[in-house]
Amino acid sequence: xxxxxxxxxxxxxxxxxxxxxxxxxxxxxxxxxxxxxxxxxxxxxxxxxxxxxxxxxxxxxxxxxxxxxxxxxxxxxxxxxxxxxxxxxxxxxxxxxxxxxxxxxxxxxxxxxxxxxxxxxxxxxxxxxxxxxxxxxxxxxxxxxxxxxxxxxxxxxxxxxxxxxxxxxxxxxxxxxxxxxxxxxxxxxxxxxxxxxxxxxxxxxxxxxxxx
Numbered sequence: 707x708x709x710x711x712x713x714x715x716x717x718x719x720x721x722x723x724x725x726x727x728x729x730x731x732x733x734x735x736x737x738x739x740x741x742x743x744x745x746x747x748x749x750x751x752x753x754x755x756x757x758x759x760x761x762x763x764x765x766x767x768x769x770x771x772x773x774x775x776x777x778x779x780x781x782x783x784x785x786x787x788x789x790x791x792x793x794x795x796x797x798x799x800x801x802x803x804x805x806x807x808x809x810x811x812x813x814x815x816x817x818x819x820x821x822x823x824x825x826x827x828x829x830x831x832x833x834x835x836x837x838x839x840x841x842x843x844x845x846x847x848x849x850x851x852x853x854x855x856x857x858x859x860x861x862x863x864x865x866x867x868x869x870x871x872x873x874x875x876x877x878x879x880x881x882x883x884x885x886x887x888x889x890x891x892x893x894x895x896x897x898x899x900x901x902x903x904x905x906x907x908x909x910x911x912x913x914x915x916x917x918x
Contacts (some may be wrong), residue, residue: 707859708774709752709893710748710749711771711793712727713726713855713913714727715911716769716910716912716913717910718753719774720773720774720775720903721773721775721778721901721902721903722773722778722782722899722901722902723749723753723756723771723772723774724769724771724897724910725745725749725770725771725772725845726767726768726769726813726913726914727745727762727766727767727768727769727770727894728767729742729764729766729767729889730764730889730896731743731745731750731764731766732744732745733738733745733746733758733761733762733763733764733770733917734740734746734758734761735747735788735908743753745770745772745774746758746846749772750849752790753774755775756772756773756907757772757773757774757775757776757779758773758779758784758911758916759772759773759779759789760783760857762894763801763860763892763908764892765875765890765892766890766891766892766894767785767892767893767894767914767916768786768795768887768893768894768912768914768916769894769895769896769897769901769912770894770898771897771910771918773902775865775902776899777902777904778902780898781823781885782884782899782900782902785899785900786857786899789855789856789908790899790900791831791898791899791900792852792853792896792898792901793853793894793895793896793897793898794851794853794861794894794895794896794897794911794918795851795852795853795854795892795893795894795895796841796849796851796852796892796893796895797849797850797852797866797891797892797893798844798847798848798849798850798872798873798874798891798917799847799848799849799850799866799871799872799873800846800847800871800873800880800881801846801847801848801870801871802843802846802848803834803840803850803869804837804853804872805840805846806839806840807808807837807838807839808837808838809836809837809838810834810835810836810837810838810865810869811835812826812831812833812834812863812865813826813827813828813833813834813835814826814831814834814860814865815827815830815831815832816833816859822859822860822878823860823878823879824858824859824864825863825864826842826864826868829884832855832858834856834858834861834865835854835856836852836853836855836856836861836865837851837852837853837854837855837857837863838850838851838852839851839853840890842893843872844917847871847872847874851895860878862892863876863878863880863892866876866877866879866880867880873890873891873892874888874890874917875888875889875890875891876890876892877904885897887891893914893916894912895911895912895916896909896910896911896912897909897910898910
């Protein structure tokens with residue numbers, strides 16, 4: 707793999723590294739050839755060792771943290787499990803979202819017949835909550851801020867669909883796109899985690915210009 711572009715590295719110290727991941731690059735290995743080249747292997751080739759803490763979908767861009775020691779991995783993983791972290795996303799939604807802000811509380815579950823899709827299910831679905839705030843209208847779309855309170859698979863994408871405004875470029879839950887170059891317009895803009903060595907909250911902000 708080629709050298710990691712310097713502008714991808716948002717922050718690095720002895721405990722962790724935060725990367726501004728581009729859309730289209732897998733975070734971790736997967737079962738298909740598309741995942742052969744991935745951020746986890748790339749980092750381990752360049753600055754070993756690194757350890758997986760959480761994931762971003764292949765088509766989602768933005769901030770992702772990897773641990774640089776096993777102890778840091780354990781601490782960060784527990785923080786994610788106990789919801790001691792905060793994540794803020796930017797997303798471009800189809801159409802004009804009327805509500806200025808609010809909460810989406812809709813239970814979702816794996817749609818086993820159509821994996822990897824998730825679906826709404828009030829019987830066996832897991833509780834899922836997303837807070838949102840409308841930021842601006844962009845042409846015929848709406849730029850929003852998403853704050854996931856829970857961390858279900860595909861949560862932001864399916865919640866956007868369920869309120870009638872799927873994310874632009876989403877082929878699983880949206881209208882797709884006739885432009886094959888159109889990326890999924892979902893970006894992990896801000897990430898707050900407790901630092902493994904000090905336990906103090908540290909916030910990272912993506913420097914990538916999402917809409918550009």
